[in-house]
Amino acid sequence: MKQKPKPRIALLREKAGLTQLELSRLVGVTESTIQNWESGRTGTDHIERIIRFCKALNCPVEELIEYASDSSEEPAAKPSSLSEIHTLLGTDDLPKTPSLQPEVTQQQQARS
Numbered sequence: 754m755k756q757k758p759k760p761r762i763a764l765l766r767e768k769a770g771l772t773q774l775e776l777s778r779l780v781g782v783t784e785s786t787i788q789n790w791e792s793g794r795t796g797t798d799h800i801e802r803i804i805r806f807c808k809a810l811n812c813p814v815e816e817l818i819e820y821a822s823d824s825s826e827e828p829a830a831k832p833s834s835l836s837e838i839h840t841l842l843g844t845d846d847l848p849k850t851p852s853l854q855p856e857v858t859q860q861q862q863a864r865s
Contacts, residue, residue: 758801763791770835775842 766776766787773787780787790796807814832838 758797760793760797
């Protein structure tokens, strides 16, 4: 019997210093979708398929999709640090201590 893979999303998210809410906003999904992906309830099959695409085509995941620009403007630069991500999310003024994370999440939800 094939063992179900365990996603590393939560580990990587925590290493990046992001809450589930912050990651959901960056990715463009709901916080419950992030919870489902982290627990392995959903999404794992899609991730495995993307990995197989990349291996078969010998390319990084970023090369699978080409983005067409609707305007002649230069594309916005990707954030290069965690502090830039927090600035984009408007969470740069919130305390970053682990013991306050539930409180931070409640404050962020109140802003929405």
